[in-house]
Amino acid sequence: MAVRVGVIGVGYLGFHHARVYHELEEAELVGVADPDISRAEEVAGKFGCRAFSEYADLLPQVDALSIVTPTHTHHDIGLDCIRAGRDILIEKPITGGLEEAEELISSARKAERILQVGHLERFNPVVIAAEELIERPRFFESERLSPFLGRGTDVDVTLDLMIHDIDIILSLCHGRVRELRATGASVLSDNIDVSKAWVEMDNGVSAVITAGRLSPVKRRVLKIFQDTGYILLDYQEMVVRHHYRGEDGSIRTETIRPEQKEPLKEELRDFLRCVGDRCSPRVSGEDGLEALKVALEISKKIKEKL
Numbered sequence: 553m554a555v556r557v558g559v560i561g562v563g564y565l566g567f568h569h570a571r572v573y574h575e576l577e578e579a580e581l582v583g584v585a586d587p588d589i590s591r592a593e594e595v596a597g598k599f600g601c602r603a604f605s606e607y608a609d610l611l612p613q614v615d616a617l618s619i620v621t622p623t624h625t626h627h628d629i630g631l632d633c634i635r636a637g638r639d640i641l642i643e644k645p646i647t648g649g650l651e652e653a654e655e656l657i658s659s660a661r662k663a664e665r666i667l668q669v670g671h672l673e674r675f676n677p678v679v680i681a682a683e684e685l686i687e688r689p690r691f692f693e694s695e696r697l698s699p700f701l702g703r704g705t706d707v708d709v710t711l712d713l714m715i716h717d718i719d720i721i722l723s724l725c726h727g728r729v730r731e732l733r734a735t736g737a738s739v740l741s742d743n744i745d746v747s748k749a750w751v752e753m754d755n756g757v758s759a760v761i762t763a764g765r766l767s768p769v770k771r772r773v774l775k776i777f778q779d780t781g782y783i784l785l786d787y788q789e790m791v792v793r794h795h796y797r798g799e800d801g802s803i804r805t806e807t808i809r810p811e812q813k814e815p816l817k818e819e820l821r822d823f824l825r826c827v828g829d830r831c832s833p834r835v836s837g838e839d840g841l842e843a844l845k846v847a848l849e850i851s852k853k854i855k856e857k858l
C-alpha cells in the first residue's frame with residue numbers, strides 16, 4: 553500500500569520533493585502546504601494533489617511528510633508533525649541549534665516516529681561506490697564551491713554547503729571530532745560565504761574541508777587517502793577514480809562510473825521504506841545532530857576572527 557505523504561514548503565527544493573513523490577509508486581502525494589497559497593496551488597495543480605496554506609490542515613490527511621522550509625522553522629514544524637503522530641523527513645540542517653535538534657530527536661524517539669534528515673549526498677551513487685573501496689582512511693580533502701545564487705543565504709555556508717561534506721566524512725571515517733580550526737569570511741551576504749576547516753578526529757583521521765558560494769563555477773570533489781591508495785569522487789562528473797599500487801609495484805587507476813540514479817529519489821525511497829517497515833533510516837536524527845555540531849563549531853571559530 554502506498555504511503556500517504558505531504559510536503560511542507562514548496563520552494564525550489566520542496567517542488568522537487570513533491571515531484572519525486574508524485575513519480576514514486578510507493579507514495580501517494582496527498583497535498584502540499586506553503587504560506588504562499590498561490591505557489592502551493594501551482595505545485596498542487598502540476599502534481600494532482602491538494603494545496604494548503606496552513607500545514608496543520610495537511611497533517612490529518614497524511615502518514616508522513618517532507619519538511620522543506622527555512623532552517624529556523626524546522627524545530628517547531630517538526631515537533632507539530634511528531635505530536636500529530638506523523639513520520640518526517642526534515643531537510644538539512646536538522647535545525648539551527650543543538651538543543652532544538654536534541655528535542656526533536658527525543659520527541660521522535662518517545663513517539664516512535666521516523667525522523668530522517670535530508671543529507672542528500674549519502675544517496676549519491678559516487679558516494680555509495682566509493683564506500684566499497686574504503687579500508688582505513690587517513691586523510692580527507694573536500695571542496696564544495698558554488699556560484700552565488702542568493703538561495704540558502706539565510707544560514708552560513710557551513711550549514712548550507714559544508715555540512716554535506718561534514719556528514720559524508722563523519723560517516724566514512726567513523727570518528728568524532730577531537731580538534732578543529734577554521735577560517736572564512738562574509739562577502740555578499742550577512743552570513744559566512746566562504747569557509748575552510750582543518751579537522752582532527754579521535755581515531756587519528758584528519759580532514760580539510762572547503763566550502764564557498766562565490767565561485768564562478770561549481771566544483772564538488774572529495775579526495776580520500778588511505779594506506780592502499782587514493783580515491784577521488786567527482787560529483788560533477790559522477791565518477792570515482794581509484795589510484796592504487798598493483799602487485800608489481802606499478803600505480804594503477806580504476807575508473808568507476810556508477811549507474812546514474814537521482815539521489816533525491818533514492819533518499820525519498822529510503823524514507824518511504826522506513827515508514828513502511830518501521831526501520832532506521834540511512835541518515836538518522838542523530839547523524840544530523842553530529843553534522844550540525846561540527847558545522848556550528850566551525851561557524852563559531854570563523855566568527856571569532858571576523
